[in-house]
Amino acid sequence: MSSRVSWSRLSALVFGFAFLYIPILSLVVYSFNRSKLVTVWGGFSTQWYGKLFENTQILDAAWLSLRIAAINATGATLIGTFAGLALARFGRFRGRTLLSGMTTAPLVMPDVITGLSLLLLFVAMEQAFGWPAGRGVTTITIAHITLTLSYVAVIVQSRMATLDGSLEEAAMDLGARPVKVFLQVTLPMIAPALVSGWLLAFTISLDDMVIASFVSGPGSSTLPMVIYSKVRLGVSPDINALATIMVGLVTLGVITAGLFMFRKERLRIRDMQLAVSAS
Amino acid sequence: MAASPPNSMTVREPWLDPSAEPYIRIEQVTKCFGEFVAVSDVSLNIYRSELFCLLGGSGCGKTTLLRMLAGFEEPSSGKIFIDGIDMSGIPPYERPVNMMFQSYALFPHMTVEQNVGFGLKMEGKAKSEIADRVAAMLKLVSMTQYGKRKPHQLSGGQRQRVALARALIKQPKLLLLDEPLGALDKKLREQTQFELVNLQEKLGVTFVVVTHDQEEAMTLASRIGVMDHGRIVQVGTPKEIYEFPNSKYVAEFIGSVNLFEGQLIEDKADHVRISCSELDQPVYVAHGISAAPQARLWVAIRPEKIHLSLEKPAQHENWTRGIVKEIAYMGDLSVFLVLLASGKTVRVTRPNMWRHEHEQMTWEQEVFLHWHDSSPVVIGA
Numbered sequence: 001m002s003s004r005v006s007w008s009r010l011s012a013l014v015f016g017f018a019f020l021y022i023p024i025l026s027l028v029v030y031s032f033n034r035s036k037l038v039t040v041w042g043g044f045s046t047q048w049y050g051k052l053f054e055n056t057q058i059l060d061a062a063w064l065s066l067r068i069a070a071i072n073a074t075g076a077t078l079i080g081t082f083a084g085l086a087l088a089r090f091g092r093f094r095g096r097t098l099l100s101g102m103t104t105a106p107l108v109m110p111d112v113i114t115g116l117s118l119l120l121l122f123v124a125m126e127q128a129f130g131w132p133a134g135r136g137v138t139t140i141t142i143a144h145i146t147l148t149l150s151y152v153a154v155i156v157q158s159r160m161a162t163l164d165g166s167l168e169e170a171a172m173d174l175g176a177r178p179v180k181v182f183l184q185v186t187l188p189m190i191a192p193a194l195v196s197g198w199l200l201a202f203t204i205s206l207d208d209m210v211i212a213s214f215v216s217g218p219g220s221s222t223l224p225m226v227i228y229s230k231v232r233l234g235v236s237p238d239i240n241a242l243a244t245i246m247v248g249l250v251t252l253g254v255i256t257a258g259l260f261m262f263r264k265e266r267l268r269i270r271d272m273q274l275a276v277s278a279s
Numbered sequence: 280m281a282a283s284p285p286n287s288m289t290v291r292e293p294w295l296d297p298s299a300e301p302y303i304r305i306e307q308v309t310k311c312f313g314e315f316v317a318v319s320d321v322s323l324n325i326y327r328s329e330l331f332c333l334l335g336g337s338g339c340g341k342t343t344l345l346r347m348l349a350g351f352e353e354p355s356s357g358k359i360f361i362d363g364i365d366m367s368g369i370p371p372y373e374r375p376v377n378m379m380f381q382s383y384a385l386f387p388h389m390t391v392e393q394n395v396g397f398g399l400k401m402e403g404k405a406k407s408e409i410a411d412r413v414a415a416m417l418k419l420v421s422m423t424q425y426g427k428r429k430p431h432q433l434s435g436g437q438r439q440r441v442a443l444a445r446a447l448i449k450q451p452k453l454l455l456l457d458e459p460l461g462a463l464d465k466k467l468r469e470q471t472q473f474e475l476v477n478l479q480e481k482l483g484v485t486f487v488v489v490t491h492d493q494e495e496a497m498t499l500a501s502r503i504g505v506m507d508h509g510r511i512v513q514v515g516t517p518k519e520i521y522e523f524p525n526s527k528y529v530a531e532f533i534g535s536v537n538l539f540e541g542q543l544i545e546d547k548a549d550h551v552r553i554s555c556s557e558l559d560q561p562v563y564v565a566h567g568i569s570a571a572p573q574a575r576l577w578v579a580i581r582p583e584k585i586h587l588s589l590e591k592p593a594q595h596e597n598w599t600r601g602i603v604k605e606i607a608y609m610g611d612l613s614v615f616l617v618l619l620a621s622g623k624t625v626r627v628t629r630p631n632m633w634r635h636e637h638e639q640m641t642w643e644q645e646v647f648l649h650w651h652d653s654s655p656v657v658i659g660a
Contacts, residue, residue: 164382164384166380166381166382166384167384167386169349169351169371169378169380169384170378170380170384170386170445171386171397172351172370172371172372173349173350173351173371173372173376173377173378173446174372174377174397174398174401174445174446174449175372175373175398175401175402175449176372176397176401177372180401184397185386188388189387189388268431271429271431271432272431272432274432275428275431275432275433275434275437276434
């Protein structure tokens with residue numbers, strides 16, 4: 001009986017993983033293809049990796065995307081943290097519901113609408129007072145911050161909600177002024193939320209094509225935009241190589257973070273057991 | 280026995296001395312949260328070096344009162360004075376008050392030493408002074424060897440000591456403790472109670488403790504303020520509160536008690552007689568009371584003040600007949616539940632001073648309950 005159950009479970013597992021990972025796997029395999037035709041296997045080769053590193057258009061776009069993503073993530077974390085803090089800690093101030101609704105609205109707004117409205121805004125602003133002059137890196141970054149700060153705000157707010165409020169009260173009781181309370185107690189406590197918020201904002205920015213297409217200008221094509229325009233002319237295997245490198249980096253990052261968290265948790269549990277058994 | 284000098288009396292019980300200046304003065308303080316009145320017109324004087332307990336069930340306003348002393352809440356009306364200074368509008372970080380939180384609220388990202396030294400660091404004290412005073416404080420609470428640990432590496436009792444050390448290091452004029460022993464198990468709690476009292480006596484700091492545990496309040500407090508529905512219903516020493524509760528609520532809240540409704544039938548300056556329909560014989564109390572003639576009253580008798588016997592008592596008052604329905608052996612004492620003819624169940628506790636003492640008392644046995652004429656407490660209805 002148990003073998004029948006485990007067979008059905010096993011097939012479900014295999015199907016699930018196949019569904020998720022066969023596309024990525026085929027991409028990785030074909031990045032080592034000798035043939036120029038993406039769908040025909042012509043033997044093992046790493047030539048497309050070499051080609052990739054000669055392709056300055058892709059490398060420039062990748063560097064631009066990383067820069068925008070980093071600036072965006074930092075800006076979004078800064079603003080999003082204050083929004084989340086205000087929502088979680090300042091009680092029922094006037095306009096709280098409005099702020100709460102407005103910060104989370106970009107989460108559900110279609111990218112096309114966000115992109116279009118921002119484009120219209122930037123054009124209107126340029127006509128009104130000459131800034132931002134044209135579309136480019138600045139406008140993409142601003143647009144991405146608009147989108148991603150809501151993610152950060154939601155993460156920070158939920159972290160604050162689970163935080164014991166008496167920690168901040170205790171700091172205040174011991175003579176810390178509100179700014180000190182924030183820097184010395186609140187900030188260290190919500191640091192993990194800030195890190196995950198930053199990473200999420202970074203990823204979303206790196207990934208975004210729709211909004212970036214609306215608000216970018218000449219000479220400011222991000223990596224997704226370059227890849228998309230190249231693929232329209234036919235998939236070239238060096239894109240596969242680029243994708244493989246990105247998948248590899250992400251996998252490495254996820255595994256490292258997982259191991260780090262696992263070890264930290266194990267240490268924490270061991271410490272707690274020691275404390276209980278010592279008393 | 281030598282008579283104690285009068286001034287030592289005033290030091291120990293300053294509330295009896297009309298000329299004593301209260302250290303903390305709470306004047307007609309009310310706190311509302313919207314429609315809800317959490318604290319209602321509370322006036323209270325607390326004296327220097329007192330260990331004052333605010334006692335009451337959940338939602339009685341005791342924690343709100345404590346938070347107003349700490350400065351986390353502002354009174355809706357009324358004023359609070361600490362050492363003669365009006366505290367209105369003074370934020371928590373400028374008050375000469377520290378608080379020990381129920382959850383201890385230790386900063387999880389700091390070591391024990393950093394936690395204890397936090398208050399001094401905020402004052403901008405020199406590093407060497409902080410280190411010295413932290414070391415002295417950890418020694419006081421016997422936590423010296425744990426200075427480098429983080430809070431999650433400590434047991435509950437150790438955390439409690441660290442929280443106490445952190446709250447005491449700034450030498451506050453007033454220390455507030457919110458359910459200080461609530462998170463400890465029973466055995467540790469009893470031990471810690473006495474440590475807390477010793478520490479308070481040693482340092483002479485004024486303590487205000489909030490607790491829902493009447494036993495804890497009795498052990499710790501120099502005086503207890505019993506709270507109910509946002510009001511202080513009685514203030515007194517543990518003995519006064521226990522022996523002379525001024526209301527049904529206090530009598531029932533502090534310990535267990537048998538309450539009988541009755542009517543005043545004889546009212547003299549040195550004694551009163553009360554007839555209770557639930558008891559076979561009238562209740563005779565050997566002191567006068569102030570009540571209207573024929574008034575409806577409550578008579579409260581503590582379970583440990585009722586005696587059991589198999590023979591009918593000789594006197595005419597202060598006894599009744601009943602049938603033993605339950606006997607619970609508790610080790611140090613036995614609890615008897617006795618059913619009276621009126622249908623009322625009376626709780627009686629007897630100490631087990633000798634083995635086999637109560638062996639003739641068995642289930643369904645007819646017994647006589649009787650008590651001394653100083654035992655009943657008369658409470659106005």
